Amino acid sequence: MKLPFRSNIFIALGLLTAMLAPFGISSKFQLDVLTLIFFTAYLGQSWNILGGYAGQFSFGGVMFFGTGAYTSSILLSSFGLPPIIGIFAAIFMGALLGLVVGYLSFRSGLRGSYFALITLAFAELLRVLANSVEFTGGGVGLFLTYAPGLYNLQFTSPTGFYYFSLILLVISLAIAIWLERSRFGAQLVAIRENEDAAEALGVDTLKCKIYAIMIMGGMGGAAGTFYAQKYLYIDPPISYSIALSVEMLLVTIVGGMGTVFGPLIGSFVLHTVNEIARHFISTPGLSLIVYGFILIVIISYLPNGLVGLFRKTRKNKENDDA
Amino acid sequence: MLEVKSVTKRFGGLVAVSDVDLDVAKGEIVSLIGPNGAGKTTLFASIAGFLKPDEGEVILNGKSITNLKPHKICRQGMVRTFQITQPFATLNTLENIMVGAYANTSNKSLAKSNAERVAEIVGMTSLLYQTADGLTVAARKRLELARALATNPQLLLLDEVMAGLNPTEIDEIVDVIQGIRNTGVTIFLIEHVMKAVVNLSDRTYVLNDGKLIAHGTPNSIASDPAVIEAYLGHGAAEAMARGGKA
Numbered sequence: 256m257k258l259p260f261r262s263n264i265f266i267a268l269g270l271l272t273a274m275l276a277p278f279g280i281s282s283k284f285q286l287d288v289l290t291l292i293f294f295t296a297y298l299g300q301s302w303n304i305l306g307g308y309a310g311q312f313s314f315g316g317v318m319f320f321g322t323g324a325y326t327s328s329i330l331l332s333s334f335g336l337p338p339i340i341g342i343f344a345a346i347f348m349g350a351l352l353g354l355v356v357g358y359l360s361f362r363s364g365l366r367g368s369y370f371a372l373i374t375l376a377f378a379e380l381l382r383v384l385a386n387s388v389e390f391t392g393g394g395v396g397l398f399l400t401y402a403p404g405l406y407n408l409q410f411t412s413p414t415g416f417y418y419f420s421l422i423l424l425v426i427s428l429a430i431a432i433w434l435e436r437s438r439f440g441a442q443l444v445a446i447r448e449n450e451d452a453a454e455a456l457g458v459d460t461l462k463c464k465i466y467a468i469m470i471m472g473g474m475g476g477a478a479g480t481f482y483a484q485k486y487l488y489i490d491p492p493i494s495y496s497i498a499l500s501v502e503m504l505l506v507t508i509v510g511g512m513g514t515v516f517g518p519l520i521g522s523f524v525l526h527t528v529n530e531i532a533r534h535f536i537s538t539p540g541l542s543l544i545v546y547g548f549i550l551i552v553i554i555s556y557l558p559n560g561l562v563g564l565f566r567k568t569r570k571n572k573e574n575d576d577a
Numbered sequence: 578m579l580e581v582k583s584v585t586k587r588f589g590g591l592v593a594v595s596d597v598d599l600d601v602a603k604g605e606i607v608s609l610i611g612p613n614g615a616g617k618t619t620l621f622a623s624i625a626g627f628l629k630p631d632e633g634e635v636i637l638n639g640k641s642i643t644n645l646k647p648h649k650i651c652r653q654g655m656v657r658t659f660q661i662t663q664p665f666a667t668l669n670t671l672e673n674i675m676v677g678a679y680a681n682t683s684n685k686s687l688a689k690s691n692a693e694r695v696a697e698i699v700g701m702t703s704l705l706y707q708t709a710d711g712l713t714v715a716a717r718k719r720l721e722l723a724r725a726l727a728t729n730p731q732l733l734l735l736d737e738v739m740a741g742l743n744p745t746e747i748d749e750i751v752d753v754i755q756g757i758r759n760t761g762v763t764i765f766l767i768e769h770v771m772k773a774v775v776n777l778s779d780r781t782y783v784l785n786d787g788k789l790i791a792h793g794t795p796n797s798i799a800s801d802p803a804v805i806e807a808y809l810g811h812g813a814a815e816a817m818a819r820g821g822k823a
Contacts, residue, residue, distance in 0.1 A: 441675060454627075
């Protein structure tokens with residue numbers, strides 16, 4: 256799919272706004288929410304590559320995040336390796352985990368809910384493992400020292416982390432745009448739509464799916480380093496939390512699977528809804544109910560996500576023109 | 578070009594394909610016919626790598642491809658279509674064909690121009706931007722053909738590309754297949770439409786109950802008693818012969 260000239264301008268304007276946003280936003284809280292939106296969108300995009308483009312739904316996407324977080328944190332606390340290098344080790348370990356999980360599950364032909372469950376199992380396995388071995392700090396977790404500086408990927412103000420998350424987001428969008436334009440992306444979509452037909456037409460479906468989960472793994476690994484350096488504490492329930500696995504697929508499904516901007520739009524809408532609900536409803540727990548209700552409405556009326564809504568109106572317009 | 582040597586495929590106790598030998602020479606159109614359930618599609622799937630034959634060997638251009646995966650076989654120049662069409666439903670015609678074209682190039686604009694060229698050969702130029710789930714049965718059959726052709730094969734395995742088409746559409750697709758053969762592609766097809774089999778094929782194999790029962794030119798096959806019995810039941814050949822005399 257070729258992006259028309261108008262959407263290029265749209266992207267450039269969006270990027271410019273995002274880059275200038277910290278100068279216009281004085282509230283630390285708002286900047287922090289934006290950072291969280293970008294971070295979730297980034298994780299959503301990592302899920303989207305395997306789930307949205309290649310059609311392989313995973314329920315354990317958090318395993319890459321957690322593994323990345325432990326990788327760079329252990330390298331920092333035990334070996335003094337600065338996270339600016341550690342983040343690449345985290346990417347590597349995430350991709351390597353992707354290779355192992357992908358090889359084991361795709362090799363034996365797991366698809367659909369079976370694949371989803373095996374990823375969930377891997378994430379749980381790693382959580383239990385992280386809890387019981389010593390070098391992860393076990394159940395106590397790992398505390399990182401606060402030493403702001405670029406080489407530590409720690410920043411004194413929220414602005415630093417805002418730009419950090421923005422860079423991650425831009426990279427994830429670039430990967431998705433590359434997928435839309437490349438042979439690899441077309442092959443992933445072919446696998447999603449019909450794996451047998453793709454295989455018959457010369458697509459090495461096993462290799463493509465493994466590459467996709469490795470990209471997802473690498474992206475998740477970097478996200479782990481981001482989180483660890485921002486909050487300076489990780490433990491097994493945080494690093495391998497099922498909630499985060501769910502969140503990354505949720506923002507993508509709400510925004511639109513298999514689209515470049517789906518995860519970002521989904522993340523934006525869900526976080527905004529969540530914050531607004533929390534702001535206006537003081538009864539504890541009620542905001543979550545409102546949040547859940549809106550989620551149900553979006554999913555039942557927009558099976559193609561919010562991006563599908565735009566697409567539909569655009570297509571109708573094209574038909575009217577013709 | 579293609580040699581199938583005593584291929585057998587079993588599903589549990591059922592022998593779906595039993596000790597089949599056949600060959601397809603370069604430039605030929607060879608057809609495989611047989612009653613429903615004879616094992617034609619199973620034989621195709623065993624040849625194209627979707628099923629592993631229990632016994633026997635499949636040889637393409639002198640090299641054994643018996644246990645290769647379908648995508649590898651595709652790269653060696655043999656590609657199959659599916660009897661029940663398997664379009665990439667949410668993609669449009671052009672994108673569908675491009676997946677096939679990507680077998681030979683990673684360049685998007687090259688894949689696109691190849692796909693457009695193939696679309697023209699199969700007569701789908703006006704449908705390029707139509708999504709596949711909105712195509713008619715006839716158009717889906719063409720799309721199967723187009724995608725396979727876009728991989729630039731030496732040998733095409735066509736599994737009932739005419740089933741479900743009306744006579745006009747059949748005539749059109751027969752012309753398309755003739756055209757493809759004239760570009761130097763060898764064709765091996767499963768077909769039920771006898772008129773097309775007779776018009777198209779140089780040679781015909783007949784499969785019944787997983788076994789080859791006859792082989793020859795389409796016209797000689799049509800009068801073969803074993804073939805008539807396979808289709809019409811035991812004693813039919815005799816009855817027809819008597820009926821012919823009377």
